[in-house]
Amino acid sequence: MLAQPATALRWPRLLLTGAAGGLGRELRPRLRRYCDVLRLSDIAVLEPAGEGEEVVQLDLADADGVRSLLTGVDAVVHLGGVSTEQPWAAILGANIVGAYNLYEAARRQGVRRIVFASSNHVMGFWRQDEVVDAQSLPRPDGLYGLSKAFGEDLARLYWDKHGIETVALRIGSSFPEPRDRRMLKTWLSYDDLERLVVASLSAPVVGWSVVYGISDNSAAFYDNRLARHLGYRPRDSADVFRDRIEARQPVLDPNDPATIYQGGAFVRTGPIE
Numbered sequence: 276m277l278a279q280p281a282t283a284l285r286w287p288r289l290l291l292t293g294a295a296g297g298l299g300r301e302l303r304p305r306l307r308r309y310c311d312v313l314r315l316s317d318i319a320v321l322e323p324a325g326e327g328e329e330v331v332q333l334d335l336a337d338a339d340g341v342r343s344l345l346t347g348v349d350a351v352v353h354l355g356g357v358s359t360e361q362p363w364a365a366i367l368g369a370n371i372v373g374a375y376n377l378y379e380a381a382r383r384q385g386v387r388r389i390v391f392a393s394s395n396h397v398m399g400f401w402r403q404d405e406v407v408d409a410q411s412l413p414r415p416d417g418l419y420g421l422s423k424a425f426g427e428d429l430a431r432l433y434w435d436k437h438g439i440e441t442v443a444l445r446i447g448s449s450f451p452e453p454r455d456r457r458m459l460k461t462w463l464s465y466d467d468l469e470r471l472v473v474a475s476l477s478a479p480v481v482g483w484s485v486v487y488g489i490s491d492n493s494a495a496f497y498d499n500r501l502a503r504h505l506g507y508r509p510r511d512s513a514d515v516f517r518d519r520i521e522a523r524q525p526v527l528d529p530n531d532p533a534t535i536y537q538g539g540a541f542v543r544t545g546p547i548e
């Protein structure tokens with residue numbers, strides 16, 4: 276069951292990219308409650324448009340298509356793209372060219388704010404015994420993380436030069452439940468994801484902001500104090516799953532890079548031919 280909308284704010288038209296994906300399908304009914312029209316796009320086939328919805332199937336690498344996709348849009352929640360380590364060509368088209376097309380279309384169409392699904396993998400080569408915040412230097416753990424770092428820098432350029440605001444969400448692990456001991460640190464519940472996205476859309480001034488997309492997990496290696504202006508207050512915590520997860524995974528190899536680094540198994544992956 277969906278929670279009551281967290282705010283009375285309402286947008287005439289929001290765009291959700293990546294709407295056919297795991298998080299897109301979760302956010303579709305939730306975001307619908309905050310806008311008059313929710314435009315949904317993906318390269319994959321989407322469920323047909325319901326009341327107050329518009330559906331557009333397109334590749335983010337299609338510059339003209341993305342430009343018309345942003346017509347009449349007030350704000351964008353940009354989830355679309357490759358979401359794991361993949362061959363370079365796929366990452367280049369979806370995450371590099373696609374992000375450029377989105378920001379360039381926003382500039383031309385006068386869209387003022389983008390909530391960008393970045394990733395914890397921008398920071399994957401920081402160690403799990405270190406705490407990082409929004410000012411820590413990026414240390415991507417693969418081409419996927421690097422492409423998200425590019426997206427964050429691109430967003431900063433479009434803020435500095437063109438005044439388009441972005442909140443870059445360095446999402447940890449957003450699934451129904453944490454799946455392993457690392458996710459006890461990185462988990463973001465779907466309800467907190469909604470809170471985070473709505474806070475990012477609603478905060479009066481965001482400029483270019485970076486926030487770690489996590490629930491209130493006591494073992495987190497992320498510090499969100501520099502994103503306080505967003506007013507994001509997580510209400511869930513991975514802690515309630517701790518006993519079950521630790522029973523399932525009692526011992527970790529301390530020499531495994533997946534144990535040592537924040538990016539977990541991503542630090543071991545690739546390059547993928």
Ligand code: NAI
Pocket residue numbers: 292293294295296297298299316317318319333334335336353354355356357358359368369373392393394395445446447448449450
């Ligand atoms: P997902 O892979 O399920 O969804 C991504 C969607 O983007 C897919 O429906 C896919 O068809 C679409 N897409 C891929 N290439 C495209 C292209 N060239 N043009 C148009 N659409 C394209 O991923 P998920 O889990 O829903 O994540 C959503 C976003 O959040 C992604 O950007 C991902 O990188 C980011 N993220 C997700 C995390 C998680 O825990 N679920 C953690 C960190 C970041």
Ligand code: 15L
Pocket residue numbers: 358359394395396446447448449461538539
């Ligand atoms: C991500 O960036 C991925 O999109 C997601 O599938 C998870 O693997 C997540 O990071 C994670 O690190 O748990």
